Amino acid sequence: MVSQIPVGDVLTQTDGPSAVEAAEAAQAGGGAGIPGARRRKKLGPLFWVAVVYLSLLTLAAIFAPVLPLKDYAKTFKGTNKDGPTLTYWLGNDGAGHDIFSRIIYGAQVSLIVAFVGATFALLIGGSIGLAAGYYRRRVDTIITAFTDATLVIPPLLLALSLILFLDPDAERRIFILILVFVLLSIAPIARVVRASTLVWSEREFVLAARTMGARNGRIMLREVLPNVAPALVSYALIVMANLIVVEGAVSFLGLSVPPPTPTWGDMINKGRTDLDVAAHITLFPALAMFFTVLSLNYVGDRLQERFEPRESVL
Amino acid sequence: MVRKLTERPSRLAVPLLVLIVLWGFVAGPRIRWIFAAVLIVGTAAAFLTNGRYALRRIMGVVPIMLVVSFLVFGLMASLPGDPAINILGPSATPDAVEQVRNELGLDQPFFNRYGDWLGDLVMGDLGTSVQRRQPVAEGIGQSITPSLQLMAYSVILASLLAFPLGVYAAYKQGKRPDRVINTVMLGFFAVPNFVIAVNLVLFLAIGGLSVFGTRLGLKILPGAGYVEFGEDPVEHFKRMLLPALSLALGQSAVFMRLLRSDMIGTLRLPFIDLARSKGLSTNRILWRHALRPSMFTLLTVMGFSVGALIGGAIITEVIFTLPGIGSFMLESITRRDYISVQGGTLVIATLYILTLVMVDFLYLALDPRLRTTGGGLGGGNG
Numbered sequence: 001m002v003s004q005i006p007v008g009d010v011l012t013q014t015d016g017p018s019a020v021e022a023a024e025a026a027q028a029g030g031g032a033g034i035p036g037a038r039r040r041k042k043l044g045p046l047f048w049v050a051v052v053y054l055s056l057l058t059l060a061a062i063f064a065p066v067l068p069l070k071d072y073a074k075t076f077k078g079t080n081k082d083g084p085t086l087t088y089w090l091g092n093d094g095a096g097h098d099i100f101s102r103i104i105y106g107a108q109v110s111l112i113v114a115f116v117g118a119t120f121a122l123l124i125g126g127s128i129g130l131a132a133g134y135y136r137r138r139v140d141t142i143i144t145a146f147t148d149a150t151l152v153i154p155p156l157l158l159a160l161s162l163i164l165f166l167d168p169d170a171e172r173r174i175f176i177l178i179l180v181f182v183l184l185s186i187a188p189i190a191r192v193v194r195a196s197t198l199v200w201s202e203r204e205f206v207l208a209a210r211t212m213g214a215r216n217g218r219i220m221l222r223e224v225l226p227n228v229a230p231a232l233v234s235y236a237l238i239v240m241a242n243l244i245v246v247e248g249a250v251s252f253l254g255l256s257v258p259p260p261t262p263t264w265g266d267m268i269n270k271g272r273t274d275l276d277v278a279a280h281i282t283l284f285p286a287l288a289m290f291f292t293v294l295s296l297n298y299v300g301d302r303l304q305e306r307f308e309p310r311e312s313v314l
Numbered sequence: 315m316v317r318k319l320t321e322r323p324s325r326l327a328v329p330l331l332v333l334i335v336l337w338g339f340v341a342g343p344r345i346r347w348i349f350a351a352v353l354i355v356g357t358a359a360a361f362l363t364n365g366r367y368a369l370r371r372i373m374g375v376v377p378i379m380l381v382v383s384f385l386v387f388g389l390m391a392s393l394p395g396d397p398a399i400n401i402l403g404p405s406a407t408p409d410a411v412e413q414v415r416n417e418l419g420l421d422q423p424f425f426n427r428y429g430d431w432l433g434d435l436v437m438g439d440l441g442t443s444v445q446r447r448q449p450v451a452e453g454i455g456q457s458i459t460p461s462l463q464l465m466a467y468s469v470i471l472a473s474l475l476a477f478p479l480g481v482y483a484a485y486k487q488g489k490r491p492d493r494v495i496n497t498v499m500l501g502f503f504a505v506p507n508f509v510i511a512v513n514l515v516l517f518l519a520i521g522g523l524s525v526f527g528t529r530l531g532l533k534i535l536p537g538a539g540y541v542e543f544g545e546d547p548v549e550h551f552k553r554m555l556l557p558a559l560s561l562a563l564g565q566s567a568v569f570m571r572l573l574r575s576d577m578i579g580t581l582r583l584p585f586i587d588l589a590r591s592k593g594l595s596t597n598r599i600l601w602r603h604a605l606r607p608s609m610f611t612l613l614t615v616m617g618f619s620v621g622a623l624i625g626g627a628i629i630t631e632v633i634f635t636l637p638g639i640g641s642f643m644l645e646s647i648t649r650r651d652y653i654s655v656q657g658g659t660l661v662i663a664t665l666y667i668l669t670l671v672m673v674d675f676l677y678l679a680l681d682p683r684l685r686t687t688g689g690g691l692g693g694g695n696g
Contacts, residue, residue, distance in 0.1 A: 145378070293506065
């Protein structure tokens with residue numbers, strides 16, 4: 001297959017000076033392209049804004065049952081399609097539900113599915129990628145063939161078919177969602193880990209460890225993994241962002257967790273019928289999703305940028 | 315992995331093309347779109363490279379396709395539930411189930427079924443959908459056109475946005491315009507495209523939202539539906555504009571940032587200084603001299619995103635009610651029409667891989683140096 005360029009990488013440079021630095025560094029290093037090779041860049045205020053937003057959302061989602069939120073399933077009479085008020089902070093939807101509490105409870109589904117999905121994918125995809133990059137030859141060929149083959153199938157298509165064929169009556173939908181999302185994320189993560197393992201296992205300290213008689217397993221875990229891990233963790237955040245989008249798409253089609261549990265995609269879809277009279281029904285969940293995805297991408301990108309300079313120090 | 319190409323151009327490309335054409339005739343009209351795609355790729359390859367390289371790349375598709383077909387078939391076969399019961403409903407008698415299983419060949423061992431399916435596949439027969447009472451290839455053939463149009467328009471729109479912005483941002487690197495463009499584009503990148511689609515409908519098709527009594531928005535474009543190009547070209551483009559735009563915005567963000575970062579590198583090379591000292595205008599330097607060598611990363615990613623659009627625009631097709639392959643697949647999935655899902659996935663994957671191969675050949679068109687030293691910045695062996 002054709003080499004994949006992680007799109008996240010090129011979306012990192014948001015502020016001007018750093019971009020110039022990056023270009024200079026790339027130039028100086030003969031096109032090695034290590035951004036900020038000399039100096040450690042600051043994370044910047046936007047990074048912390050994103051982190052705060054994500055933590056608040058996560059905390060709200062976790063503690064939703066004990067927070068003084070309105071019942072997400074209750075229809076408040078006479079409030080259909082009302083805009084934001086002091087009682088109903090973000091207004092009400094077509095059925096008179098409180099949009100604010102539905103967004104918080106919707107975050108539960110999105111975040112759980114994305115977090116658990118990305119974590120398991122990290123464990124499985126990480127080990128597969130590590131093995132492929134370290135052992136090379138036949139192991140690599142077989143693993144690469146399979147990851148490449150899964151990557152040519154559009155993820156949403158794969159997700160939808162698996163969800164509906166595995167769980168036609170939506171009995172265990174959330175587990176199936178997680179399972180499917182793990183399957184979806186293994187291949188991209190394995191690719192990233194493999195690429196980075198290929199580089200790191202060429203290094204002198206790996207050779208040194210081998211000369212001292214370290215076994216393969218030990219070299220992989222103690223020498224290679226610690227170097228691969230930082231970039232991997234930041235990539236996992238980007239994977240999470242993608243999973244939230246996929247969950248949004250699946251729930252937009254009404255195939256995520258069944259009602260009454262609210263999901264962002266479903267809220268956006270339901271609001272479409274009232275788009276001309278009460279656009280806020282669609283816009284608020286859309287904004288919630290937008291900021292979550294943006295924050296995860298931004299934090300992931302920034303961390304990746306931050307961890308990359310390790311390469312140049314050695 | 316530099317491959318030395320021989321001096322004789324295009325000698326093996328000719329028999330290759332003859333083979334493909336023959337296969338096209340034998341397999342008949344049922345796979346004419348794949349056939350056409352291979353033909354286009356093959357011709358492009360023959361023109362741009364020499365035959366041995368073209369042959370290698372195109373033949374390299376075969377093992378990947380085998381793995382993909384095995385994965386798709388294996389996945390569908392290992393799903394729980396009996397397709398025969400899905401078709402007949404839960405109240406079917408055991409005899410009827412047995413009969414349908416027999417008709418579908420489900421009583422055969424796995425590898426026999428896979429072999430049969432693969433054999434039919436090569437001849438362009440993707441099986442016949444029980445639910446639709448129609449050959450799968452026919453269904454895909456009907457729905458592929460809107461999808462390919464959507465894909466083409468969105469890539470064109472994305473490029474129209476990304477090229478000027480990327481070049482301009484690179485030229486103004488680090489300054490305010492660059493920062494503004496970057497920030498806005500990162501925003502577009504993070505919005506899921508169905509959110510963009512809904513917003514486009516809101517602001518351009520149904521008149522926007524009212525804030526304190528004033529309408530913020532327009533009502534100038536149709537919000538859904540599909541009209542064939544042959545029927546009414548103007549209406550066709552009007553209806554395709556919003557769906558294409560909703561896909562293009564996210565893509566253009568990716569394209570623009572790639573172009574920008576590569577371009578910044580190019581602008582620092584000595585030949586740009588030379589061009590400037592010759593007194594060429596900035597525009598000429600940017601567009602004629604700096605653009606071409608800055609396009610390689612962009613092309614790779616374009617290949618990926620174009621390929622991904624073929625079956626990945628499901629939501630967009632649903633929102634704008636386009637009868638494309640995304641809608642076809644969604645319908646097949648919800649009807650548990652596993653034969654269609656199998657066939658459709660394979661066609662989508664094939665087109666995706668062919669797009670990637672095509673991109674590899676495009677490199678050769680862009681960079682004459684690669685034609686003699688060996689192909690494919692994209693590298694790899696598939």
